[in-house]
Amino acid sequence: MALSSKDMLGMKELPAHEIEEILNNAAVMKQILMQDSKKTPHLLGKSIVALFYENSTRTRVSFELAGKYMSAAFASVSANTSSVAKGETLIDTGKTLDMMGADIIIIRHPCSGAPHLLAKHVEAGVINAGDGMNEHPTQALLDMFTIREKLGALKGVKVAIVGDVLHSRVARSNLWGLTKMGARVMLAGPATLMPPGLNSFGAETTTDVREAVKNADVVMGLRIQKERQQSGLFPSLREYARYFSLNPEVISHAKPGALVMHPGPVNRGVEMPSSVADCEQSVIREQVTNGVAVRMALLYLMTRRGN
Amino acid sequence: MKLLIKNGTLINPHGEKNGAYDVLIEGGRVTKIEKGIEINGAEIIEAAGKHVLPGFFDMHCHLREPGYEYQETIRTGAMAAARGGYAAIACMANTNPPADCAAVIGYIKSRAAEAGYAKVYPVGAVTAGLRGEALAEMGELKEAGAVAVSDDGRPMMDANLMKNVLVYAKNFDMLVISHCEDILLANEGHMNEGVVSTELGLKGISRAAEEVMVARDAILAGTYDARVHIAHVSTAGSVEIIRQAKKAGVKVSCETAPHYFSATDEAVRGFNTNAKVNPPLRTKEDAAAIIAGLCDGTIDCIATDHAPHHEDDKNVEFAYAASGISGLETAFSLSYMNLVKAGKMGLERMVSLLSYNPCKILGIKGGAITQGGEADITIVDLDAEYVLKKEDMVSLGKNTPFLGQKLAGKVIHTVIGGKWAVRDGKVI
Structure with missing residues (x-):
């Protein structure tokens, strides 16, 4: 089965059965990842370009390895070293990559909606690797894969997502994806970092981190950007940690053995202390591995379109 | 040249006659408003089944000349205005150089005179260079022909300077048009x-960003017994603040633009940059409050805030896209559809909002078809429907969220100063 859209712009647009399909495929890909030789011919003859307008290590390397494990030609473009720095528009850059035969363009961009603009103007399939505060769909897919792998299902699972919800594309993608798959989503953070209207999307909200975590099957921390304190959204990382950190006492309100997750990189001592980030229940490291598997599955399914 | 408009229905709330009258135009003026006029040598405009209205007046548009002629010129703007049924428009000062001195006002007037079509009344800047620091020479601007002053596009963040502006403007009975937006509260929102x-x-962008400055300006106007006009009201809260200020006797007037009662922030979905405008499109509750304000007289008039942009400035990431909607050519249809056809008000009130009321605020004669008065007349077909297409627009700015939508109520002819400007929907 192939995906219905040429692009992967967000979890909001992705139908539940396609989420299922990607996760099922990712399970197979994970087995390949666990082998001695990880090379497969799935993407032989396909070209993938990663177009990154923001810094990233894990997402970019994850996509690159996913593509290369499956034998694709893979090129990376950074905005600060390319003609983007010379003032080329996103549409022109996209068309240039198109003309070079890119089958897939993976884009990360500080502006919400940039992948949607690109997708409208290129033949290549576009994968959103994070756009502004909007979406980071492959992160949500790897989170969902991890939850499903550990807990066996998504339906009925209670997921508490805690932190800077306002600026978080991870929170949005997970909200769309998890609710679509029947999970219960509780969003929590300081009131200044909670955007309006979340309840209308089927999420529960609170500013009380213990209430959020109560009886949760999964507790997910969101990264706090240190510059947020300069804009007066909270006084200090110290105060944030004191009231919103996922410390062992807070985690004790969750279901016994609840999964601890984080999209990374973790600000240790802020979103959670090391004792939680590295505890038995933490699946933060496995999330990274699963990210490669999920991206392999996505690249595979997207390049099968029209075959 | 003699023109005779026959068999139309005159909607003329501020003129002597309303209803089934013929209108004779000679030498640029209306010389007769009577039933069944018969005369030799006049060109007949058959208006059976159509409505004959006073030419509209837009007290708030952006013509981009001098400085940004690739977005719009005075000529293309005046053509677009005529096509939208406007006999006259007032253009904002945020050109390059800005209209902050008599020389630029003079330039705009001379370019407008060459262009023809809709009459153009320049608005001068409030502060030198629109910098919000020192006052522009308001007396001289008025003498040069500025009909109001405004730093539109840039809010006056300095409340003390705003106080001085409102008080100083009294010297020349100059209208101050305020763009209300607390920049810090707006917080670079999109x-x-x-x-x-x-x-x-x-x-x-919080509604509060607009409302706190509307409240501030109303308080300043009240405190100093000065006049202020609030531009492009977009929120229910602003409407209520102005309603209360008017009740308290404050000399405040205001306008809204058709997009604030014809569209909502839902139009942004899909990251549609043509729906990016400042102030932003709000919600259906705000639109309803704006319509209520137009109905009860809290909002004095409809202005377009016509803000033409080049495609290149819209075909980018949403955050980077220019703000603004090209509005001159859709104002009538949107107003007709959402105010009159939707049953919110009668045609007469809508016509006043589009023509007489803005003239009155600016102290300019117009907005009524009167015996001996200038022949600025717009003839519309309320039954006509059309799909808004880029190719049909004469403004250089095709940036409107209403593209592809079916609109009702169409401007058929526009006569300005007794001369054809638009005939059968086409600019002459």
């Missing part, structure tokens, strides 16, 4: 703050 901004992950 759309209305609400459910849709949360969903799209776009930075929101």
Whole structure:
């Protein structure tokens, strides 16, 4: 089965059965990842370009390895070293990559909606690797894969997502994806970092981190950007940690053995202390591995379109 | 040249006659408003089944000349205005150089005279260079022909300077038009703050950013017994603040633009940059409050805030896209559809909002078809429907969220100063 859209712009647009399909495929890909030789011919003859307008290590390397494990030609473009720095528009850059035969363009961009603009103007399939505060769909897919792998299902699972919800594309993608798959989503953070209207999307909200975590099957921390304190959204990382950190006492309100997750990189001592980030229940490291598997599955399914 | 408009229905709330009258135009003026006029040598404009209205007046548009002629020129703007049924328009000062001195006002007037079509009344800047620091020479601007002053596009963040502006303007009985937006509260947002901004992950602009400055300006105007006109009201809260200020006797007037009662922030979905405008499109509750304000007289008039942009400035990431909607050519249809056809008000009130009321605020004669008065007349077909297409627009700015939509009520002819400007929907 192939995906219905040429692009992967967000979890909001992705139908539940396609989420299922990607996760099922990712399970197979994970087995390949666990082998001695990880090379497969799935993407032989396909070209993938990663177009990154923001810094990233894990997402970019994850996509690159996913593509290369499956034998694709893979090129990376950074905005600060390319003609983007010379003032080329996103549409022109996209068309240039198109003309070079890119089958897939993976884009990360500080502006919400940039992948949607690109997708409208290129033949290549576009994968959103994070756009502004909007979406980071492959992160949500790897989170969902991890939850499903550990807990066996998504339906009925209670997921508490805690932190800077306002600026978080991870929170949005997970909200769309998890609710679509029947999970219960509780969003929590300081009131200044909670955007309006979340309840209308089927999420529960609170500013009380213990209430959020109560009886949760999964507790997910969101990264706090240190510059947020300069804009007066909270006084200090110290105060944030004191009231919103996922410390062992807070985690004790969750279901016994609840999964601890984080999209990374973790600000240790802020979103959670090391004792939680590295505890038995933490699946933060496995999330990274699963990210490669999920991206392999996505690249595979997207390049099968029209075959 | 003699023109005789026959068999139309005159909607002329501020003129002597209303209803089934013929209108004779000679030498640029209306010389007769009577039933069944018969005369030799006049060109007949058959208006059976159509409505004959006083030419509209837009007290707030952007013509981009001098400085940004690739977005719009005075000529293309005046053509677009005529096509939208406007006999006259007042253009804002945020050109390059800005209209902050007599020389630029003179330039705009001479370019407008060469262009023809809609009459153009320049608005001068409030502060030198629109910098919000020192006052522009308001007396000289008025003498040169500025009909009002405004730093529109840039709010006056300095409340003390705003106080001085409002008080100083009394010397010349100059209207001050205020763009109300607390820049710090707006916090570099890109759309209305609400459910849709949360969903799209776009930075929101709080309604409070507009409302705190509307309240501030109303308080200043009240305290110093000065006049102020609030531009492009977009929120329910602003409407209520102005309603209360008017009740308290404050000399405040205001306008809204058709997009604030014809569209909502839902139009931004899909990251549609043609729906990016400042102030941003709000919600259906705000639109309803704006319509209520237009009905009860809280909002004095409809202005377009016509803000033409080049495609290149819209065909980019949402955050980087220019703000503004090209509005001159759709104002009548949107007003007719959402105010009159929707049953919110009668045709007469809508016509006043589009023609007489803005003239009155600016102290300019117009907005009525009167015996001996200048022949500025717009003839519309309320039954006509059309799909808004880029190719049909004469403004250089095709940036409107209403593209592809079916609109009702169409401007058929526009006569300005007794001369054809638009005939059968086409600019002459």
